Amino acid sequence: MPPKSSAKGANKDAKSHKVSRAGGKKKHHRRESHSVFIHRVLKQVHPDTGVSSKAMSIMNSFVNDVFERTAAEASRLVHYNKRLTISSPEI
Numbered sequence: 616m617p618p619k620s621s622a623k624g625a626n627k628d629a630k631s632h633k634v635s636r637a638g639g640k641k642k643h644h645r646r647e648s649h650s651v652f653i654h655r656v657l658k659q660v661h662p663d664t665g666v667s668s669k670a671m672s673i674m675n676s677f678v679n680d681v682f683e684r685t686a687a688e689a690s691r692l693v694h695y696n697k698r699l700t701i702s703s704p705e706i
Contacts, residue, residue: 649678 650671657666666674692705 647679649675653678 653671653674654666657664689701692701693699696705
């Protein structure tokens, strides 16, 4: 009679063995970044000016923060007015 494996041991074994894809490559998760758009606007305003990767990271964080705040405020307005859409008078 084979020895019984505990439930914890079986769970660890299931987690430790990762299922590989058919091609053998891991699935690459896309990161949302606004750096391409920031760079385009920079080149429109100052064509001869560049930006460092650290500055681009800061600008990307800034854009994400403003977007999250705008979305939160829009969500609050929708909840207050009990409607699904926001028009200019609510803003």
